[in-house]
Amino acid sequence: MGIDDYGGGQRPQSDVLVVTTNDVPGHRVQQVIGEVFGLTVRSRHMGSQIGAGLKSLVGGELKGLTKTLVETRNQAMERLVEQARARGANAVLMFRFDVTEAADVGTEVCAYGTACVIAPE
Numbered sequence: 001m002g003i004d005d006y007g008g009g010q011r012p013q014s015d016v017l018v019v020t021t022n023d024v025p026g027h028r029v030q031q032v033i034g035e036v037f038g039l040t041v042r043s044r045h046m047g048s049q050i051g052a053g054l055k056s057l058v059g060g061e062l063k064g065l066t067k068t069l070v071e072t073r074n075q076a077m078e079r080l081v082e083q084a085r086a087r088g089a090n091a092v093l094m095f096r097f098d099v100t101e102a103a104d105v106g107t108e109v110c111a112y113g114t115a116c117v118i119a120p121e
Contacts, residue, residue: 008074016081017091017118024091024118033089033115038079042072043106069107073097076111089115 010018017024076097084092095113102108 008070008077010077010081014081016084016089018077018081018095018113019091019093020095022094024093026121027091027118028121029093029116030119031117033084033087033117035112036080036083036087036089036092036115037110037112038076038081038083039108039110040072040075040079041102041106041108042068069099069109072107072109073111076109080111080113084113084115087115089117091116091118 023029080092080095092113093116095111098110098112100108
């Protein structure tokens with residue numbers, strides 16, 4: 001697997017900055033727009049579940065599941081950025097992920113944070 005298969009996060013050219021911090025050094029918050037989130041629920045196909053079950057017997061990374069989770073988190077983050085942009089934000093502060101099982105049929109990933117308008121000081 002290459003770096004794009006197991007890495008994630010924001011692309012450098014994005015017009016909406018997403019950070020896990022409460023502020024951005026050298027910038028001030030001009031406006032707090034409010035909470036934004038991106039949500040997705042993914043199920044695993046039968047083949048990957050069987051493969052993961054077999055792999056768990058011998059140990060090691062479940063690469064198929066890792067790739068699926070990365071894709072799922074990236075999709076949730078893209079939806080968060082779309083929502084922030086649509087509401088007029090140029091930044092999302094206090095970004096977090098929440099991951100839960102969804103009724104034993106898949107994995108729910110929620111990306112959330114606070115949409116803001118920031119400006120250089």
